[in-house]
Amino acid sequence: MPLAECVPDLYLDRIRPGGRLDRWYLRRDLPLALPQTDTTLTLRELADFTLTVNGRQLTVNVAETIDSLRHTLAPDRRRLAGLTQGDPTEPNIADPLCWLDFEFAGRNTVAGEAANLLWYLMALGGWLVPRYQPDVYARTLRLALPPRSRPRIEHLELHPSSRHIDVRYSWNTGPGRTAAISSALDGLRGENGSGLEEIRAFLALRILGVIPPSRLTGHDFLLVLIKLTESQDPLTTLDTFFSTAPAPHPHPGERSSNVPAPA
Template identity: 45%
Template sequence: MCADLLTAANTTGRQAALADCVPALYLERLRPGGRLDTWYRPDTNIAIGPTVVTVADLARMGLIIDGVTHRIDLGELIADTRRALAPSSRWMTAITQGDPTEPNIGQPRLWLDFEHAGRNTLAGDVAILLWYLLGMGGWLVPTYQPATYRRTLRHHLNPISTPRARHLALSAPQRHLEVSYEWNVGAGRAAALTALAIALRGQLGAACAEGHANLMYALRPYLICRILGVIDLCAMAGADTVVCLAKLAQLRQPGLTLDDLLADLHPPTEAATGMPPSGPDAMSAADTPAAAPPGQRSTR
């Protein structure tokens, strides 16, 4: 995948406005009144560990991770991401398949599913692959898009290893949630992420970052949009929601590097075959979030 992205950059790459790129995965989701505004209204309930609060309440809470208090204001986060990914913002782009995830490539190498093909930002494509390896493929898709997962895989196995919260403690008077977590991905995904990190330290990373301060500055808004805009956090079970919020808090840290982002990976200690790829970034009407809290809506 990295080799093909780099080839695309070398042959069709040019600086372009985001408005000149395929709009479905970013511009349409970020537009005022679009998916993110619909999902994260201030009065929408969201499960935070053992309790349920509104999105507006969440903005007033403290999320304590490793002793550091973070504020997760989803409305502010969406506004910041919308500014970073404005239609007029300029990025290194190339003609790509547009959705570089595991189920979209065959062996021998053959690209599948050209729904989002065309001129895409390299940083956006890399963010899709990175978040798919980190969270989507082996955890969130099997859990919250089970019909897609079953429909698109010959061997739809249970996840071997997934991110999990080790400790959750809610202090109601102080409105603080203390959390510690493990970002388990499994041996296969850890190896794939290592290979991706190596590629991003070279020419592919330099191409993604062209015109921006550094690689993470370029990847950050796309990763935030992926975490918020593919599976509704308000439709997740509380522990899953908190782990995703912790990753958002990490992405908000100034000076974050790619090594920092991948530093908390915990592959299993015993040998594992790794998870098979899971479904595409689309959801059929048959999909039902298996672990969603009672009363929460399903997502698309």
Template identity: 35%
Template sequence: MTFQPLLRLGPVRRFTRNLLRPVDLLGRPLLLKYTRDPAEAREEIRGHARLSRHYRVPALHAHLRVPGGHLLTYERLPGGTDQGLLLDLLNADEPSSDLRSYMDELTAAYREVILTTAWPTEPTHVVRKLYWDRAAPGGRLDTYYAGKDFLVADDLIDIPVSRLGTYTLNINGCRHHLDWAASLRWLRAHFATAEPVWAALTQGDPTDVNLAHPLAWFDYDTAGMNSIPGEFANFLWYASALGGWLAPTYNPAAFADHPATFDHVPANTPEIRRAEVDHTTSTIHIDYTPRVSAPRRTAVTAYWNQLVQPIADRLWPGEDLANLLRPYLSMRILGVYNLADLALENRLVLLARLAEAMSPAFDPSTYFCPLESRCQAP
């Protein structure tokens, strides 16, 4: 007879401020989540209840207060090393049939729920954590940037970001302009307005580590009525930049169970080819090669064609998607990592990407899957 332990504990994993631990209790697979912030725990519990009526989510078996925070006990879905997440389908050299089928299922589920629950909603009634709160006084924009200055790229472009507006940016052959202070003011003002936004019931933070394979949704503290353009910008930016490049670079512990992620970071890391200043013409030259791996391009393209475009055609016929997505994309670029803390090459690329997003020529249909070629005309 083989003895089965009553309790088996797996390794503790850290995700931002939360701790996760797989547990087998009497042969039952569970996932314990320890959350320090009581308000975040309450939002997680409420968000799970909201989402469970429309999306597949693991069962929440129990939640209780413990010293220093809250402990939530979830059903643990099948998974393992490099298994169980959308991330694992993206960690490949080429897109698979499983990835294509997954994106079909994901976008179909979102189309149905978004079109069923979409409604113009006052900003006070949408989930505010990722956008409105970060732009509000005392939020991340203030914490990261208020009253502070830093160089565009130490030793490469020794110009403070506060003076960017006095230079022309020539990025991959295209002329751009980025006024740092004005951009921050514009973002704060945009998310301070009371104008209703189109919102729908979503998980709110649709990253490739929050989406299970087979399809299910994890992490619920941002679940509820979320801005639809914000939902789109979040997935598109994470799939094309954060998930394959910046997140594993700056938060490697989150990928301990998915080590194949690190093998594919080079395929998703932009390469700077030129970074210099011509002071005689007040021009900063930045040439970089964008890189998005083939599986991530496939996921982004499917998401755009099968979800973003059909929803936009229904909710915003004839409107410019660039204007709808720009503030949310800009906030994702500026409000996840403090640019001043990043390695100079990464900071330089993100400033270039911000300038491209703020440009009147911003085209989101190609921005998230950029061609590795130069702009042909300013």
């Protein structure tokens, strides 16, 4: 089915010229305050730097990525599609069990739905939404507990003279999300061990198009940009992109303020 015949709000409306991605990323040169330094770079300046991220060479170029997405997600390009709920995320699961998004339900691409679910499990649900859109969970979930784990930049070293940045990060998720990611990947993984190619463009659009970058801290914005760049690297597989580290166990004396003490 041509992408133009699918529900437009999740993808085509966001990627079109003048749409959300243009407004958020291209109309002005966004600043990025590099964590663990006193330096702020714009996105255009960052594109002229090379990065070594967890031992891997990357270049972050958001404008180039958006241009590539417009080509890949052309309205007349045919995709495997079906009648789906439209946005498989926690706030859209009702009790008794019913998966439905009244805004986005309808004809949607299978690859887009997979990208939505995986990025929500990986980043949005346990990190970005509760941190930057807490009203979503407060409005839709009966028990909106604060996240106990999140991705972290462990080390960053800037080399201005060589225009290079060394970054080491860890991506921590809770055990429930880790198990859900593993189960979802089992269904997507191809015979050659990688099924990322099918969802690559939809994943990038999801990474860029949900939380306004102007609201993110420099630390969180850089992590988002790193995952965006990893998602578009042809050498990235499903397993490497969605690799997570176990969340650290809280100290026995620690207790969430949302959980009552034992009687």
